[in-house]
Amino acid sequence: MPPRTMYEKIWDAHVVREEPGQPAIIYIDRHLVHEATSAQAFAGLRAAGRKVRRPDLTFATMDHSIPTKNRHLPLADDVAAAQFAALEKNCRDFDILLFDTRSPQQGIVHVIGPELGLTQPGLTIVCGDSHTATHGAFGVLAFGIGTSEVEHVLATQCLSQFRSKTMLVRVEGKRAPGVTAKDIILAIIGKIGIGGGTGHVIEYAGEAIRALSMEGRMTVCNMSIEGGARAGMVSPDETTFAYLEGRPFTPRGKDFQAAVDHWKSVATDAGAKHDTLVEFHAPDIAPQVTWGTNPGMVTDITGRVPDPNSFKSDVDRRAAESALEYMALKPGTKIEDIAVDQVFIGSCTNSRIEDLRAAARVAAGKKVSASLKAALVVPGSMQVKAQAEKEGLDKIFRAAGFEWRDAGCSMCLAMNDDVLPSGERCASTSNRNFEGRQGKGGRTHLVSPVMAAAAAIEGHFVDVRGWAVDQSE
Amino acid sequence: MKPFTKHTGLVAPMDRVNVDTDQIVPKQFIKWVTREGYGRVLFYDWRYRDGEVPNPDFVLNKPRYAGATVLLARANFGCGSSREHAPWAIHGYGFRAIIAPSYADIFYNNCFKNGILPVTLPDAQVDELFRKTEQTEGYRVTVDLETQTVTDDSGFRIPFQVDPFRRDCLLNGWDDIGLTLRFEDQISEYERRQKPGATQYSPVKQ
Numbered sequence: 291m292p293p294r295t296m297y298e299k300i301w302d303a304h305v306v307r308e309e310p311g312q313p314a315i316i317y318i319d320r321h322l323v324h325e326a327t328s329a330q331a332f333a334g335l336r337a338a339g340r341k342v343r344r345p346d347l348t349f350a351t352m353d354h355s356i357p358t359k360n361r362h363l364p365l366a367d368d369v370a371a372a373q374f375a376a377l378e379k380n381c382r383d384f385d386i387l388l389f390d391t392r393s394p395q396q397g398i399v400h401v402i403g404p405e406l407g408l409t410q411p412g413l414t415i416v417c418g419d420s421h422t423a424t425h426g427a428f429g430v431l432a433f434g435i436g437t438s439e440v441e442h443v444l445a446t447q448c449l450s451q452f453r454s455k456t457m458l459v460r461v462e463g464k465r466a467p468g469v470t471a472k473d474i475i476l477a478i479i480g481k482i483g484i485g486g487g488t489g490h491v492i493e494y495a496g497e498a499i500r501a502l503s504m505e506g507r508m509t510v511c512n513m514s515i516e517g518g519a520r521a522g523m524v525s526p527d528e529t530t531f532a533y534l535e536g537r538p539f540t541p542r543g544k545d546f547q548a549a550v551d552h553w554k555s556v557a558t559d560a561g562a563k564h565d566t567l568v569e570f571h572a573p574d575i576a577p578q579v580t581w582g583t584n585p586g587m588v589t590d591i592t593g594r595v596p597d598p599n600s601f602k603s604d605v606d607r608r609a610a611e612s613a614l615e616y617m618a619l620k621p622g623t624k625i626e627d628i629a630v631d632q633v634f635i636g637s638c639t640n641s642r643i644e645d646l647r648a649a650a651r652v653a654a655g656k657k658v659s660a661s662l663k664a665a666l667v668v669p670g671s672m673q674v675k676a677q678a679e680k681e682g683l684d685k686i687f688r689a690a691g692f693e694w695r696d697a698g699c700s701m702c703l704a705m706n707d708d709v710l711p712s713g714e715r716c717a718s719t720s721n722r723n724f725e726g727r728q729g730k731g732g733r734t735h736l737v738s739p740v741m742a743a744a745a746a747i748e749g750h751f752v753d754v755r756g757w758a759v760d761q762s763e
Numbered sequence: 764m765k766p767f768t769k770h771t772g773l774v775a776p777m778d779r780v781n782v783d784t785d786q787i788v789p790k791q792f793i794k795w796v797t798r799e800g801y802g803r804v805l806f807y808d809w810r811y812r813d814g815e816v817p818n819p820d821f822v823l824n825k826p827r828y829a830g831a832t833v834l835l836a837r838a839n840f841g842c843g844s845s846r847e848h849a850p851w852a853i854h855g856y857g858f859r860a861i862i863a864p865s866y867a868d869i870f871y872n873n874c875f876k877n878g879i880l881p882v883t884l885p886d887a888q889v890d891e892l893f894r895k896t897e898q899t900e901g902y903r904v905t906v907d908l909e910t911q912t913v914t915d916d917s918g919f920r921i922p923f924q925v926d927p928f929r930r931d932c933l934l935n936g937w938d939d940i941g942l943t944l945r946f947e948d949q950i951s952e953y954e955r956r957q958k959p960g961a962t963q964y965s966p967v968k969q
């Protein structure tokens with residue numbers, strides 16, 4: 291057999307039926323479900339008198355609208371309460387395992403999948419959520435789908451899909467201390483553009499990707515969609531296997547060894563061809579800060595807000611103008627001179643234990659600037675929260691003046707009460723700086739957890755590379 | 764699924780690149796558990812001022828575009844979140860076709876599931892349509908999926924490409940799930956062969 295990419299191997303292994311000129315029917319190994327994109331799918335299923343084909347491969351959580359404090363009180367938001375009630379009923383009626391608001395395993399869908407060991411190399415995973423690409427960090431073909439497709443997977447455990455093209459993004463060299471996985475992916479998006487990966491599945495490779503922890507790889511794969519790609523993947527290796535060992539859904543003992551042997555075969559073969567190649571040199575990557583209203587509008591911490599006139603095409607110039615107007619920024623302003631009102635550390639991009647550890651190292655012994663209106667730390671799952679508390683990270687954050695919350699999507703999209711007020715500016719570790727994403731009129735700058743923590747302390751963006759803290763992972 | 768064959772209607776221009784699904788339907792409306800009612804909230808934050816008062820500066824609120832059913836857009840339309848609420852809102856508002864140079868993958872896919880035809884045309888032709896829409900009040904086009912053309916009544920005629928399988932599905936309004944279930948035997952055969960499973964080795968249930 292000629293050398294194959296990881297994508298081709300996983301695809302080939304999941305084809306139920308493939309005819310020329312038609313989309314293939316591929317089998318789905320894990321279907322993750324959350325409250326915001328599933329109710330209509332279950333309703334459609336009921337209306338057609340269909341059943342969930344494989345409830346045992348379907349897993350649900352509540353993350354988007356869930357409050358991050360006062361969970362012992364009844365939900366104040368009636369509309370959200372109805373959505374939760376619908377998911378509870380759907381999971382009960384169709385016998386689906388649900389991590390509900392009271393579960394110690396509840397959390398953001400893309401944090402709990404890997405954490406529970408549901409995410410394993412070689413699988414296909416889908417969810418009605420565009421950041422499903424996160425799971426690709428394990429050598430998984432994982433992508434977001436719409437609600438009609440959620441219904442399709444519930445009913446058939448399959449999807450009808452066309453093969454994608456593949457893009458290899460190679461990041462060679464070592465990253466500097468203070469430069470994180472988040473900066474790597476933001477730099478990639480800045481270069482390929484937010485539509486650059488459209489129609490592609492991205493495979494991330496190279497020394498700087500290999501050197502990342504699983505948390506770091508998840509951060510990179512998570513934002514594949516911000517580069518337009520539905521999926522992003524990293525070939526599994528020892529780092530992957532070590533992460534998975536001992537998790538609730540990971541095989542044990544002899545079975546684990548057998549699984550590892552199989553997982554090893556998932557990695558892209560030497561000599562396999564991708565449709566597109568993009569290369570980066572990690573030592574050139576500085577901490578990144580977005581200045582505009584999409585993740586491709588990004589620059590180095592040492593940079594300045596660009597002049598819209600520097601964009602070649604008319605549409606890009608107008609897009610930059612309207613972004614700067616929304617963001618209330620003037621061309622030429624130094625990024626370090628931009629003051630922030632709020633800091634949000636959380637989301638499926640950067641709310642895992644390592645992210646919190648790194649941010650806590652920066653915050654330790656310091657105080658959140660008096661100029662800030664709020665600084666939030668929202669762990670990605672209740673298990674991350676428990677682990678962080680075991681390590682005393684909550685105390686570090688609280689002592690510095692951060693709020694310490696329960697797990698959920700929170701101010702990543704502000705479907706609960708964690709809303710960025712209009713006109714306020716936020717340093718956020720999330721993945722989208724779209725207009726109104728964190729609250730109508732709110733202004734979002736995407737950064738890494740260490741950059742967010744440093745901005746909280748200084749009250750404005752600052753180059754964390756100059757800080758004397760341990761920034762190894 | 765709703766079929767789409769041919770549609771003639773008033774064109775409204777959305778002259779911005781990278782319009783994301785958070786703009787098409789803001790998050791507060793994705794708490795609803797229905798597929799209906801999203802037409803009112805399409806482009807909510809752009810379209811309304813506080814108290815849901817229409818913003819007269821927003822393009823869809825201009826009287827000349829009232830009743831538009833063809834949305835003319837720029838590159839990478841529908842990027843961001845996978846929310847199918849976006850095509851539900853576009854359809855609910857009354858749009859039946861979109862014309863743009865490119866779309867985000869998930870959004871593109873979601874359109875076909877909801878009877879909306881997303882037509883892809885090269886930049887130069889999209890530019891020309893923007894000019895025509897702005898210059899001619901009441902500018903209408905016909906989008907024909909059978910002949911794969913966009914035409915107007917002043918002789919403009921451009922062919923467009925669409926995947927033949929998607930085209931058939933949309934023309935006939937086929938139910939995707941029904942299509943897949945025709946191969947139920949092969950799905951069962953796959954399950955016998957591959958034994959997909961998810962074993963819980965240590966308990967997580969409370």
Ligand code: SF4
Nearest residue numbers: 421637638699702703
């Ligand atoms: S944290 Fe944000 S991006 Fe991630 S799943 Fe939740 S809402 Fe989506």
